[in-house]
Amino acid sequence: GESVGLHLPTLSVQEGDNSIINCAYSNSASDYFIWYKQESGKGPQFIIDIRSNMDKRQGQRVTVLLNKTVKHLSLQIAATQPGDSAVYFCAERRGSGGYNKLIFGAGTRLAVHP
Amino acid sequence: KAGVTQTPRYLIKTRGQQVTLSCSPISGHRSVSWYQQTPGQGLQFLFEYFSETQRNKGNFPGRFSGRQFSNSRSEMNVSTLELGDSALYLCASSWSGTSDEQYFGPGTRLTVT
Numbered sequence: 001g002e003s004v005g006l007h008l009p010t011l012s013v014q015e016g017d018n019s020i021i022n023c024a025y026s027n028s029a030s031d032y033f034i035w036y037k038q039e040s041g042k043g044p045q046f047i048i049d050i051r052s053n054m055d056k057r058q059g060q061r062v063t064v065l066l067n068k069t070v071k072h073l074s075l076q077i078a079a080t081q082p083g084d085s086a087v088y089f090c091a092e093r094r095g096s097g098g099y100n101k102l103i104f105g106a107g108t109r110l111a112v113h114p
Numbered sequence: 115k116a117g118v119t120q121t122p123r124y125l126i127k128t129r130g131q132q133v134t135l136s137c138s139p140i141s142g143h144r145s146v147s148w149y150q151q152t153p154g155q156g157l158q159f160l161f162e163y164f165s166e167t168q169r170n171k172g173n174f175p176g177r178f179s180g181r182q183f184s185n186s187r188s189e190m191n192v193s194t195l196e197l198g199d200s201a202l203y204l205c206a207s208s209w210s211g212t213s214d215e216q217y218f219g220p221g222t223r224l225t226v227t
Contacts (some may be wrong), residue, residue, distance in 0.1 A: 044204070044215065046217070102147075
């Protein structure tokens with residue numbers, strides 16, 4: 001498959017452990033944040049989103065935390081599985097009228113070892 | 115329902131040529147966004163269309179253009195190709211484009227030689 005990014009930071013975890021992927025965003029005016037997962041050869045896949053009026057949101061095995069004070073976003077994956085191996089991107093929405101103009105972070109590669 | 119489709123999946127062009135990429139959104143989706151993905155620059159927003167109108171534009175030169183048709187299908191065009199235009203071009207669709215979930219296609223891998 002195609003490599004998404006050749007020099008991305010990598011987080012290596014053991015299967016069954018919890019993973020935490022961090023992201024710093026730049027614009028304090030951003031009001032909507034999303035985490036995407038991208039597997040080799042595929043487009044990004046939506047994982048979970050959070051609006052700026054929240055500081056935590058939970059999905060199935062995933063939790064997103066938002067700290068607006070320090071402009072920091074994190075994705076927690078519980079009981080990480082080999083299928084979670086991928087590149088993870090955070091994205092913030094900017095643009096007038098709230099339309100979809102997403103600014104993506106550089107990405108983090110998650111490697112899950114059995 | 116069918117996902118976002120992009121054609122072609124792979125393309126090789128020569129410097130100076132132009133190229134047109136196509137994106138068919140999920141049925142019912144009216145917003146289509148385009149992104150460029152490279153190892154060096156990551157994912158960068160190109161532009162977004164809704165109901166045949168460009169609503170948002172990223173910081174790319176005028177060689178990059180797009181359009182959307184009445185059936186919401188979208189095309190992007192790159193003229194006078196440069197080596198640095200080699201990238202994965204991703205299209206994403208959503209119902210309204212206002213913070214609803216975007217669904218990405220598999221991308222078109224463009225190689226400029």
